[in-house]
Amino acid sequence: xxxxxxxxxxxxxxxxxxxxxxxxxxxxxxxxxxxxxxxxxxxxxxxxxxxxxxxxxxxxxxxxxxxxxxxxxxxx
Numbered sequence: 001x002x003x004x005x006x007x008x009x010x011x012x013x014x015x016x017x018x019x020x021x022x023x024x025x026x027x028x029x030x031x032x033x034x035x036x037x038x039x040x041x042x043x044x045x046x047x048x049x050x051x052x053x054x055x056x057x058x059x060x061x062x063x064x065x066x067x068x069x070x071x072x073x074x075x076x
Contacts, residue, residue: 019041022036027065029059035057035067053069054069055068
């Protein structure tokens with residue numbers, strides 16, 4: 001993993017990775033348990049790449065369409 005972000009991206013090379021997608025409409029999901037398994041795998045992969053947990057996922061433009069994953073953020 002990366003410990004610090006470089007001051008310049010000159011010479012950086014992107015890593016292209018394909019993951020399975022999903023066809024389901026996520027806008028009615030209100031918990032992580034309701035998300036498709038491929039969506040959960042996508043979130044897990046991002047967590048692995050960035051090295052931090054993902055606590056919020058937006059499934060639409062409205063405020064109520066934000067899923068809070070961990071208890072310490074439930075007061076938001």
